[in-house]
Amino acid sequence: MTVKITIDCMGGDHGPAVTVPAAVSFVRSHPDAHLLLVGIEPAIRAQLKKCKAVDEARLTVVPATEVVAMDDPVEVALRKKKDSSMRVALNLVKEGEAQTCISAGNTGALMAVSRYVLKTLAGIERPAIAFAMPSQRGYTTVLDLGANVDCEPQHLLQFAEMGHALVSAIEGRDRPTIGLLNIGEEVIKGNETIKRAGELLRASTLNFYGNVEGNDIYKGTTDVVVCDGFVGNVALKTSEGLAKMLTDMIKEEFGRSLLTKLMALVAMPVLKRFKRRVDPAQYNGAALLGLRGLVIKSHGSAEAYGFEWAIKRGYDAVKNGVLERLVRAMEENAAPIQQAALDAGRANGATESNPANPAGPLPDGVAASRPNPPAPGEPGAALPSKA
Numbered sequence: 001m002t003v004k005i006t007i008d009c010m011g012g013d014h015g016p017a018v019t020v021p022a023a024v025s026f027v028r029s030h031p032d033a034h035l036l037l038v039g040i041e042p043a044i045r046a047q048l049k050k051c052k053a054v055d056e057a058r059l060t061v062v063p064a065t066e067v068v069a070m071d072d073p074v075e076v077a078l079r080k081k082k083d084s085s086m087r088v089a090l091n092l093v094k095e096g097e098a099q100t101c102i103s104a105g106n107t108g109a110l111m112a113v114s115r116y117v118l119k120t121l122a123g124i125e126r127p128a129i130a131f132a133m134p135s136q137r138g139y140t141t142v143l144d145l146g147a148n149v150d151c152e153p154q155h156l157l158q159f160a161e162m163g164h165a166l167v168s169a170i171e172g173r174d175r176p177t178i179g180l181l182n183i184g185e186e187v188i189k190g191n192e193t194i195k196r197a198g199e200l201l202r203a204s205t206l207n208f209y210g211n212v213e214g215n216d217i218y219k220g221t222t223d224v225v226v227c228d229g230f231v232g233n234v235a236l237k238t239s240e241g242l243a244k245m246l247t248d249m250i251k252e253e254f255g256r257s258l259l260t261k262l263m264a265l266v267a268m269p270v271l272k273r274f275k276r277r278v279d280p281a282q283y284n285g286a287a288l289l290g291l292r293g294l295v296i297k298s299h300g301s302a303e304a305y306g307f308e309w310a311i312k313r314g315y316d317a318v319k320n321g322v323l324e325r326l327v328r329a330m331e332e333n334a335a336p337i338q339q340a341a342l343d344a345g346r347a348n349g350a351t352e353s354n355p356a357n358p359a360g361p362l363p364d365g366v367a368a369s370r371p372n373p374p375a376p377g378e379p380g381a382a383l384p385s386k387a
Contacts, residue, residue: 012070039085040085064087066081110295118291142217142224160204
């Protein structure tokens, strides 16, 4: 099977200078991949010429006349730049011309345009950003990392389902463990949203481990850690800052004197192995889960090596049927979640004919297919789900 991947070549801090060489390197090492390079045609072809890949049959240039800048407001990307490289690339996924899209562009714009173009899956109210963070046991998949600042309990459950599908597909684990990020392991800890999310997770068919704390991400206590986008983004940025600080401190200490420089030479093999284990480039590529198509977000500042890893994540997601597994996970959990919703409604004075008690802690339609909320910057009309 040929895996067709669209690349938003104009996205990120460096544009075609990074995205095109990464695409050329990837396609040369993956004979079953065909990449569609979307963007300003002269700029892309100039980079292909530099890489001596002008005649590469599995690299197709798709023209686009506009570029979503890294500082463009969401409304501009969504309403005004309808022929941007980002939107054209996503449309190719929607039309079935490609199976996944890779972009290093503006995160907010990518999320909004992806949601508008591809729509969300039935049973998913909000897409989430999932990212693999290094741990003592390999890595831990954490979501959401910034797409949803305020979440309801059922959103955290949906994030868990999406994380389950991603890890089971990529890692081949039938029942990956799910942890709910909290301020303590005890069931009584956390705010009401976290407590209710824990109840829903225990009622689901997922392999719910229980509450986990921030340090469990790096211990590898669970395969997946679920949190809202505010907490997740703070955790991610804190981790990146800590990693950079430790790297700089190690370099500083080894460079203090001639003796420490000699010690650095002796320790170099260990330091190189350590760097390979925690190199951020190898973890580049966050999946936008919950959409009717696969989208991978690369760091905007990524170099060619890191962007190639993002392409590989999209390729692996397609090969392992992440989208199909996600749909199946949603279907498997539909009945248990609906029952949990009814039980919660009865506990708060609702009846089966009216389970959506507004005063209750659980909003209605937890597992039901429902219209999507408007994408940011769009008119108020909801986007219908087409499951």
